Amino acid sequence: MNRTLGPFSQWPVKSESLLDLYHRLEQGVVPHAQLFVGERERSRKLTEYLAKYLVCTESPAPCGECAACRAVTDGNHPDVHVLDGIAAGGIKTAAVEALQGRLSRRPHAGGALVYIIHGIDKATPAAANRLLKTLEEPALPVIALLTAVHARGVLPTILSRTFTYTIDAGDLWEDPDPPTLPASDAESSTQPEEPGDVFAAFVPPMIQWTRSCLSRSVSPLELADMFMKSAGRLSPADALQLLSLWLRDVMHTALGQSAYIRFSDFTQELSEQAKLATPAQIAAVVERVLDAKVRLQSHIAPLLNLEQMCIRVQRGLANV
Ligand SMILES: [Zn+2]
Numbered sequence: 001m002n003r004t005l006g007p008f009s010q011w012p013v014k015s016e017s018l019l020d021l022y023h024r025l026e027q028g029v030v031p032h033a034q035l036f037v038g039e040r041e042r043s044r045k046l047t048e049y050l051a052k053y054l055v056c057t058e059s060p061a062p063c064g065e066c067a068a069c070r071a072v073t074d075g076n077h078p079d080v081h082v083l084d085g086i087a088a089g090g091i092k093t094a095a096v097e098a099l100q101g102r103l104s105r106r107p108h109a110g111g112a113l114v115y116i117i118h119g120i121d122k123a124t125p126a127a128a129n130r131l132l133k134t135l136e137e138p139a140l141p142v143i144a145l146l147t148a149v150h151a152r153g154v155l156p157t158i159l160s161r162t163f164t165y166t167i168d169a170g171d172l173w174e175d176p177d178p179p180t181l182p183a184s185d186a187e188s189s190t191q192p193e194e195p196g197d198v199f200a201a202f203v204p205p206m207i208q209w210t211r212s213c214l215s216r217s218v219s220p221l222e223l224a225d226m227f228m229k230s231a232g233r234l235s236p237a238d239a240l241q242l243l244s245l246w247l248r249d250v251m252h253t254a255l256g257q258s259a260y261i262r263f264s265d266f267t268q269e270l271s272e273q274a275k276l277a278t279p280a281q282i283a284a285v286v287e288r289v290l291d292a293k294v295r296l297q298s299h300i301a302p303l304l305n306l307e308q309m310c311i312r313v314q315r316g317l318a319n320v
Pocket of ligand 1: 055056057058061062063064065066067068069070
């Protein structure tokens with residue numbers, strides 16, 4: 001089936017680790033077993049969304065509106081099987097065996113057979129072991145979406161057979177504390193006003209800074225020093241916030257999601273910077289910048305905080 005995957009911005013949960021899964025799916029690779037670790041409601045929304053993606057008949061998928069998507073919402077899609085260990089107060093061997101019976105049939109719709117197990121950390125050891133065979137030798141179109149509140153409750157044999165994604169980290173696209181940006185960059189230049197000027201003055205050196213950072217052409221300590229000097233009269237918190245917004249634009253550009261771009265006057269520079277790192281790397285940088293902003297509230301010296309941020313950023317760019 002020639003379907004495209006909808007944008008990551010539509011995922012109900014958008015933690016950094018899920019970007020990885022997004023890129024796999026984008027390339028048409030569907031790992032046969034994933035485990036999502038984190039809060040229950042987030043897991044529920046995410047697994048339902050992914051199940052829709054796997055059975056949706058429209059493109060881009062999931063559309064949320066076709067008969068297949070609606071059947072998943074209603075809990076009665078014939079190829080999507082849910083074993084809810086949280087509602088049942090645990091998972092016993094008989095429940096796993098019943099599920100395996102349903103998975104041995106052919107998919108009705110000719111696509112994937114999907115099974116969701118909520119609370120795999122609530123499975124008895126015997127039930128978890130019973131599931132191993134299905135995880136190890138899945139019939140080809142069978143996809144597992146498992147959830148657990150804590151990874152430590154999950155049997156190591158299950159952990160070793162699944163791709164694990166942590167979904168508790170803050171969402172990359174939800175911004176509880178956006179700075180008061182000069183409305184749209186284009187308008188602000190015709191209406192000079194004091195705070196806007198301070199922001200505007202920071203933009204060119206910040207762009208220069210991220211270019212040096214992403215291309216890894218400058219050492220972390222020099223980067224920290226550059227950033228301090230560029231911030232000028234902006235508070236470190238505002239400077240870091242603006243930096244995180246710019247980096248998100250770079251990431252959205254790398255993902256081809258131009259609808260989310262805030263720095264729309266700088267698309268050329270954004271596309272050049274988007275080539276310097278992968279979206280996952282850029283997401284990691286955003287997370288470290290926001291960490292540094294949080295750390296400003298402790299009594300750490302601003303320059304030291306920035307130096308630590310730059311070291312972590314460069315390490316992240318080298319590793320991811
Ligand atoms: Zn659909």
